Amino acid sequence: MRVYSYAIKGLAVIRIIPQRLWANLVLLVVTVIWGATFSLTKAALAAVPVFPYLGMRFLLATGLMLMIALVRLNSRQHLRRAKLWGTGSALGVLLFAGYALQTLGLKTVAPAISAFLTGFNVILVPLIAIPLLGHGASRRTWLAAGMALLGLAVLNGVESVGHWSAGSLYTLACAVFLALQIVYVDKWSPGLDSIALTTVELAVVTILSLLFSFVHGSFALPLLSDWRKPAVVTAVVVNGVLGTAFAYWAQTRYQQMTSASYVAVIFTMEPVFAAIIAVLFFHEPLKVSLVVGGFMIVFSMLLADGSLPAAAQT
Secondary structure (H helix, E strand, O other): OHHHHHHHHHHHHHHHOOHHHHHHHHHHHHHHHHHHHHHHHHHHOOOOOHHHHHHHHHHHHHHHHHHHHHOOHHHHHHOOOHHHHHHHHHHHHHHHHHHHHHHHHHOOOOHHHHHHHHOOHHHHHHHHHHHHHOOOOOHHHHHHHHHHHHHHHHHHOHHHOOOOOHHHHHHHHHHHHHHHHHHHHHHHOOOOOHHHHHHHHHHHHHHHHHHHHHHOOOOOOOOHHHHOOHHHHHHHHHHHHHHHHHHHHHHHHHHHHOOHHHHHHHHHOHHHHHHHHHHHHOOOOOOHHHHHHHHHHHHHHHHHOOOOOHHHHO
16 A cells, blocks of 8 residues: 555656656666666676677567557558568668677777767768768868867877777777668658657667577577576666667657757767766776767767757857
């Protein structure tokens, strides 16, 4: 009875919170979860190979997204459209390339650095949109790109600018593919249901991850003990359920309740949360290059986002 009364009080508190503030809080929680996924994935990769891990993570996420899609009439109707399957498949290939390269990079790159390098896609999006969408780039976009490059140099170590590790290069390539995915979502997705489209994208990532697992001979089914390790179970469940299915649902549900400027600032905090979690809970060393280079990249991300007024970005 006491638990029930607490639940009623909790619902009452939620109703009191203004809609925009509640939306911002939910999206902030999503960003914290995304920040945690880098360290969780790094820990899981010590026990299982890259592609089987991605296959299990996205299989779980796809199943949950399919359940969400099937209970929504509009999503069910769109799942019958050939255009949605074609668009979702193409976007899924780009998404797979991005996640595969990011996860391969995490085998040798620290989670915080991986997060900041991945965040470089925010700067790449408006630049890639110039030839693909015919959009122009503002002066602050080019300024943001220049600052991001300086931030990357500091993050990698100024003395090592010409000697990037394979993991860093994988992660930078990941940023390129994620930027392409974002640009083509903008180009191809108008008129398509976002939940249904995301479900198809995730299904394609799942299929490609499992195919690559078998091709590389890394799908070690006999080693079930590895899959039962706490680090692996936590990474698959948190990343699949919270970091993917819940995150996409929350974006669809709450992003429309707040302003684009707030969303831009909140999502830009992802690498910051990734760094904080990596340092506090996974004992990643806090280096001056990480703080300075990370700050420069986050500032360039804010500067590059066209939804933010110029005055707020200076």
